[in-house]
Amino acid sequence: MSEKRHAVAIEVNGVTRTGEVPARLSLVDWLRDELRLTGTHIGCEHGICGACSVMLDGEPVRSCLMFAVQADGHRVTTVEGLANPDGTPSVLQDSFCETHALQCGYCTPGMLIAAQALLDAVPQPTEAQIRDAIGGNLCRCTGYQQIVDAIKHAAARLARKTGSESNFEAL
Amino acid sequence: MTKFDSDPVFRYIGKKRRTKEDPRFVMGRGRFVADVALAGMKHVALLASSHASARIVSIDTAAALALPGVHYVLTGEEFCDACDTLQIGVDAPKVTRYALARGVVRYAGEWVAAVVADTRAIAEDAVELIEAEYEPTPHVVDPEQAVREDSPLVHPAHGSNVILHKRFVWGAVDDAFARAEHTLALRAVWGRSSTVPIETFGVAAQWDAGLEILDVWASIQMPKFPDQLARALRLPGNAVRVHYDVDVGGSYGVKRGLKHTVLVGYLAKRLGMPVRLIEDRLENMRGGDMHGPDRIFDVQVAFDADSTLRALKIRALDDVGAYAGRSPFQLGKPVTAICGPYRIAAIEYEPIAVLTHKTPEEAVRGFGQAPTNFAIERTIDCVARHLGMDPIEVRRRNLIRKEEFPYRIPSGSTYDSGDYHTVLDKALAASGYAALVNQRDSARRAGRLAGIGIATCLEPNGGNSGFEPLLNPKNDTTTWMDSCLVRVDLSGAITGVMGTSSSGQGHETLVSTVIGEVLERDPAGIRVVRADSLQALPSNSPVGSRMAIMLGGAAAGAARKIKETLIEIAAHKLGCTMESVEYSEGDASVRGHPDQRLTWDALIAIAHRKIHEMPPGIEPGLQAKFVWEVPTGGALPAADNTVQIYPCYSFEAHVVYVEIDPDTAAPVLRQYVCGHDCGVMITPDIVHGMTYGGIAHGIGAALYEKFSYNEDGQLMSGSFMDYLLPSAMEVPAITIVDHCTPSPLTTFGQKGSGEAGYLGAPAAIANAINDALGTLDARIDTLPMTHDALWQVIHEARTRKQNP
Secondary structure (H helix, E strand, C coil): CCCCEEEEEEEECCEEEEEEEECCCEHHHHHHHHCCCCCCCCCCCCCCCCCCEEEECCEEEECCCCEHHHHCCCEEECHHHCCCCCCCCCHHHHHHHHHCCCCCCCCHHHHHHHHHHHHHHCCCCCHHHHHHHCCCCCCCCCCCHHHHHHHHHHHHHHHHHHCCCCCCCCC | CCHHHHCCCCCCCCCCCCCCCHHHHHCCCCCEHHHCCCCCCEEEEEEECCCCCEEEEEEECHHHHHCCCEEEEEEHHHHHHHCCCCCCCCCCCCCCCCCCCCCEECCCCCEEEEEEECCHHHHHHHHHHCEEEEEECCCCCCHHHHCCCCCCCCCHHHCCCEEEECCEEECCHHHHHHHCCEEEEEEEEECCCCCCCCCCCEEEEEEECCCCEEEEEECCCCCCHHHHHHHHCCCCHHHEEEECCCECCCCCCCCCCHHHHHHHHHHHHHHCCCEEEECCHHHHHHHCCCECCCEEEEEEEEECCCCCEEEEEEEEEEEEECCCCCHHHHHCHHHHHCCCCECCCEEEEEEEEEECCCCCECCCCCCCHHHHHHHHHHHHHHHHHHHCCCHHHHHHHHECCHHHCCEECCCCCEECCCCHHHHHHHHHHHHCHHHHHHHHHHHHHCCCEEEEEEEEEEEEECCCCCHHHHHCCCCCCCCCCEEEEEEECCCCCEEEEECCCCCCCCHHHHHHHHHHHHHCCCHHHCEEEECCCCCCCCCCCCCCCCHHHHHHHHHHHHHHHHHHHHHHHHHHHHCCCHHHEEEECCEEEECCEEEEEECHHHHHHHHHHCHHHCCCCCCCCCEEEEEECCCCCCCCCCCCCCCCCCCEEEEEEEEEEEEECCCCCCEEEEEEEEEEECECCCCHHHHHHHHHHHHHHHHHHHHCCCCCECCCCCECCCCCCCCCCCCCCCCCCCEEEEECCCCCCCCCCECCCCCCCCCCHHHHHHHHHHHHHHHHCCCCCECCCCHHHHHHHHHHHHHHHHCC
């Protein structure tokens, strides 16, 4: 099938990636199939589960509900872009390991994106704010408790780094 | 702080340690089936039946085939001749089942044709171009109608919609009912829901024509999957190679895409191209054959004025949908804990599995135990309400006492160990029970509906097969072994080899922890890999909360063999007896002579390179396998239908406080405590995580999740906008209180825990809701107790009060 293709240039995890995409190609399919960034997952393809969450210009969005052409000229961060510049896990990623905030790992990239977006906007959130922030991301393994614990733990560790007050104790 | 935390016996078991699996997932480096990229891979999309019951008049595939990028369109006419039917567990050989329908369709969503194309998008375009003509035929979606003789038949060749109907009587049931001071009856209905993993089922397959091997990568959790796949494809077992090193994005029982894999395997071989099928969400919900139990319980109970339970009769009618594999067996597993944690001397159990024109049922977390526990726990609360007694007191009087273990129940299973009263007391204490009662009562005084729910439930674990011969005497399976291979290489590094996939249970952490414990080596340095199905030792997969017991036991057994070999080598080299060798952290010395010592590296060097220093009769190289039989297993049912099914029994006591908005009927869980005893926990973070998750899943089954069908047999909840999974806003903070009663049957005293939480949460929430509704003289015994259903019950109760 010869579909018309459209040129895109999208900054993904700090690097500008270019390509030619059919108009109907979703952003998540482009990330996964063209760039082979398979950390972003597909769960429902109708915008409910949040497994495909990425950041678009710093805001969490559903990459299943967005076409790749719509991201042209924008900045996308996937789970692969959350680590420290030296490739070690970020405080948030490390905190997920500390509290065992995952089991199968399938919703995890989306959870990390939602949590990172929260911490970027509200460095010291309350538990209610944490639950609200991940309320659009479904997890079937954890019952969310150890995820909430991980985000609290990360907030406390980040507060300690910056010398600010936290609502939570680091574990 | 649990008992074992301070227990000096263990070095790594029970300690707070990070898991082996988490780091790769947080970095986005998991390898799920959708991440497997095979060169030249083609993609499948499916045409699904739009009718619940119909004759297929014609399927015109010409336009689809003509679409550029399309390679093949397969229908049941070709496929059903080329493959064999999938196996059915119960004795109903005429109930055949293929991945694609031929001649007739039996549920809306059943697959009718498969398109193979260059991309999934093109395959979906082509599906739209297939013209299928149907002639609708009578259908049945109500299980109580389906059992009647005048019902339309789902499989006319079988002669009935009933594919399993048994009646077991253990003990003097009629006599107990005749003598008891009270009896009551109730109906409890468990709605059709499932585990609904966030990853749908997926499979990729490639036929290697040179080797004549079908390579399979699948999102699978299923016992005997390669064997059944090979059989359906008419291939020898050694021509199918399932790669278990695929991360599975959640399963909790249901990831059993055998029909998907037979279809994709056939296409890959037929076309000579790698082929994959990743279900989209609607294919998963409607045609993925992964719905859970859909069960109507009619319960009668006989008891005395002091609430002593005398006898129980349970009739369970399960709607298994249009086809069946192992799903009817989900009526069989609960036999192993059919009286719950209570002393009930006489039990009658009548399980019935009926076919309807709905999506087929698959194994779901607990394998039928969660619905059964819900029915038993509703019964206990009804007894309490009938007698005007405190439901906690009724439980305390009837729970099996600590000193009574091992305790044999009437259906033949012996419970290994437990301390139910203590776990219940710990849960109540953690809930601040007296204050909680005050909180409930003041909420009621303020005009709110508020209730406290208690459930005390068993988690049978260790996954054995005793229910198979009980429900189908032609099936004489008596073992469900599991195994592990441990290798120590020339560098001294340790590798554990397991032979099944994982879907979040942390098996790599389990195996490395156990091996590290036995060999006294740091688990952080122990690698755990998954053999493919042609290289693997036998496994029956992580079902029935069995891996801590079975894989843990097997890994320990193999590690002990390694340790024994090392000690034998040391004794030979040091010139002493094996008994006088002291093994410590991998080094061996003569007891009392620490200078006469061989290091781990020296022992490994002898084992791998120095046959001249090896004791006679010991194999060089250093590896050991251990295949473990399920403890207490091995026997067929006795003539009186008693059988030991599962070996170990964990226990959970839930205390939940709910308030229901009187105007909107929205329930809010304000407090949740779960007391839990699964023996020795190998990795507490993993056990707690699965328990939290099980409770969340139970909240869904109790309040939100249902595969609803309309009268036409159409699924009305095929998306996440209609089938509601609880989010972090619906799942409250949960307090878990640990207790440890070791199992006497297992390597370290561990029991299983993969189904924890889910086995009691729906029961506890139903009891809490009914405690709240009791103030209106109303009740609800049908799950899920949705806002709408609750609103209806509350509205009717108020209307009754206003117009008595």
